[in-house]
Amino acid sequence: NKRIKVKQLLASEQTGHEVTVMGWVRTFRNNQFLAVNDGSTNNNIQIVLELGQFDEALLKRLTTSASVKVTGEVVPSMGKGQKIEVKAKTLEILGDSDAEKYPLQLRNRPSLEYLREIAHMRFRTNTFGAVFRVRHSLAFAIHKFFNEKGFVYLHTPIITASDAEGAGEMFRVTSLPFDGTPRNEDGSVNFKEDFFGKSTNLTVSGQLEGELGATAFGEIYTFGPTFRAENSNTARHLAEFWMIEPEMAFSDLEDNMNLAEEFIKYIIQYAMDNNREDLEFLAQRLVEEEKQKPQAERSEMGLIEKLEFVLNNNFERITYTEAIDILLQSPAYKKKKFQYEVKWGIDMQSEHERYLVEKHFKKPVIVTNYPKDIKAFYMRLNEDGKTVAAMDILAPGIGEIVGGSQREERLENLEARMKEMHVPAEDLWWYLDTRRFGTVPHAGFGLGFERMVLFVTGMTNIRDVIAFPRTPKTAEF
Ligand code: 4AD
Numbered sequence: 001n002k003r004i005k006v007k008q009l010l011a012s013e014q015t016g017h018e019v020t021v022m023g024w025v026r027t028f029r030n031n032q033f034l035a036v037n038d039g040s041t042n043n044n045i046q047i048v049l050e051l052g053q054f055d056e057a058l059l060k061r062l063t064t065s066a067s068v069k070v071t072g073e074v075v076p077s078m079g080k081g082q083k084i085e086v087k088a089k090t091l092e093i094l095g096d097s098d099a100e101k102y103p104l105q106l107r108n109r110p111s112l113e114y115l116r117e118i119a120h121m122r123f124r125t126n127t128f129g130a131v132f133r134v135r136h137s138l139a140f141a142i143h144k145f146f147n148e149k150g151f152v153y154l155h156t157p158i159i160t161a162s163d164a165e166g167a168g169e170m171f172r173v174t175s176l177p178f179d180g181t182p183r184n185e186d187g188s189v190n191f192k193e194d195f196f197g198k199s200t201n202l203t204v205s206g207q208l209e210g211e212l213g214a215t216a217f218g219e220i221y222t223f224g225p226t227f228r229a230e231n232s233n234t235a236r237h238l239a240e241f242w243m244i245e246p247e248m249a250f251s252d253l254e255d256n257m258n259l260a261e262e263f264i265k266y267i268i269q270y271a272m273d274n275n276r277e278d279l280e281f282l283a284q285r286l287v288e289e290e291k292q293k294p295q296a297e298r299s300e301m302g303l304i305e306k307l308e309f310v311l312n313n314n315f316e317r318i319t320y321t322e323a324i325d326i327l328l329q330s331p332a333y334k335k336k337k338f339q340y341e342v343k344w345g346i347d348m349q350s351e352h353e354r355y356l357v358e359k360h361f362k363k364p365v366i367v368t369n370y371p372k373d374i375k376a377f378y379m380r381l382n383e384d385g386k387t388v389a390a391m392d393i394l395a396p397g398i399g400e401i402v403g404g405s406q407r408e409e410r411l412e413n414l415e416a417r418m419k420e421m422h423v424p425a426e427d428l429w430w431y432l433d434t435r436r437f438g439t440v441p442h443a444g445f446g447l448g449f450e451r452m453v454l455f456v457t458g459m460t461n462i463r464d465v466i467a468f469p470r471t472p473k474t475a476e477f
């Protein structure tokens with residue numbers, strides 16, 4: 001008898017045939033009703049045991065999270081909220097679970113903080129079940145979107161010698177055991193010998209390699225882990241996160257914005273179409289979480305409403321200069337509510353970004369044409385000589401979700417810019433070759449995958465949307 005997944009079984013609503021279900025016990029009531037979950041959905045299948053049908057000794061072992069194999073007939077259910085149940089014929093315990101020691105046992109609704117401490121077990125809760133099924137769908141939708149558009153999926157390296165963002169936030173890679181670390185005479189580490197004699201780091205972005213791909217295939221995207229050695233003890237930063245980076249030849253900033261907006265809407269729509277049940281569960285979770293907050297801080301929209309709103313409305317598009325003007329004229333500024341200074345030239349802080357999206361526009365906002373001094377060396381210089389063709393997308397509740405730009409395709413400008421910003425040209429000779437041999441206008445962006453998952457699931461801490469978060473505090477396994 002072939003195993004059927006609970007999701008498929010519940011969806012079919014057919015009765016009268018025999019099935020085999022395998023999963024983990026959620027609850028066992030009255031020595032009769034066994035709720036089994038197999039991770040395919042948050043819904044359990046109810047297994048009904050007849051009184052006296054199985055040994056007392058066997059029934060005692062039906063504790064939370066014991067794994068079981070059940071065969072039986074699918075019958076209509078009298079129970080509330082379920083159309084069918086399984087009348088057990090055989091029942092086998094595959095693995096016992098010590099009720100006293102099981103870390104999720106007695107807690108009705110364990111806190112997210114507690115679950116972070118037992119991150120190895122948290123997938124077994126409904127919240128994390130829903131979050132990670134949605135995360136999976138979003139990842140799948142991303143590949144589907146780009147595949148349908150004819151983009152080539154390019155696997156860019158994880159170990160690299162370049163600093164794509166020029167921000168110096170890299171983790172070093174060494175090929176030597178700790179005790180064999182090469183040292184200079186003064187005892188300091190000789191980084192030059194890191195990776196078989198070369199100084200390397202974990203990638204902060206696949207963009208530069210992506211540009212090599214785009215200037216050959218036309219359109220590529222990357223989707224892989226990236227690493228930042230920034231002090232990332234916030235609810236929005238990870239030391240290891242996943243990024244999606246499309247790069248398009250023959251494209252400008254406008255094309256870039258259009259693609260990013262279409263892309264974000266596409267993957268949200270995919271989740272809405274394919275993960276409705278999980279999103280509704282998460283929406284309900286959010287309602288309960290919001291109840292803990294003071295009235296004034298509660299969000300006006302539910303999760304589903306918010307996603308529908310994003311799907312049905314255009315993102316606001318403003319320039320950096322306009323954004324600064326809005327901030328300077330805001331009641332928040334006049335009442336000195338901002339902690340950080342506001343003036344043309346600042347790198348906007350999260351309080352500023354959140355004011356723009358949550359208070360002023362109440363929708364996602366694309367901010368373009370930032371001052372060149374606060375952006376990376378590869379961004380295309382605008383006519384004004386002061387700003388670059390950059391774009392950041394800011395999302396309500398999250399802040400920056402996308403960073404991108406039209407690239408500087410003019411070799412002389414790029415070289416001058418690199419010099420100004422102390423980016424060593426000799427290390428990036430291969431990158432500069434794209435501008436030497438058939439350079440073209442091109443553009444691209446990076447979507448922070450975990451921030452996108454936060455937005456779609458309504459979760460608030462980035463540690464709760466990646467399976468094994470790497471932050472300064474957590475890297476146990
Ligand atoms: O704005 P960033 O640094 O842009 C780049 O890396 C470009 N090379 C992208 C490109 O044009 N191809 O990062 C892009 C996005 C951010 O908008 C944010 O969503 C996410 O990556 N991000 C992080 N997510 C989690 N933890 C961190 N420490 C992050 N740093 C950036």
Ligand code: MG
Nearest residue numbers: 392400402403
């Ligand atoms: Mg950025």
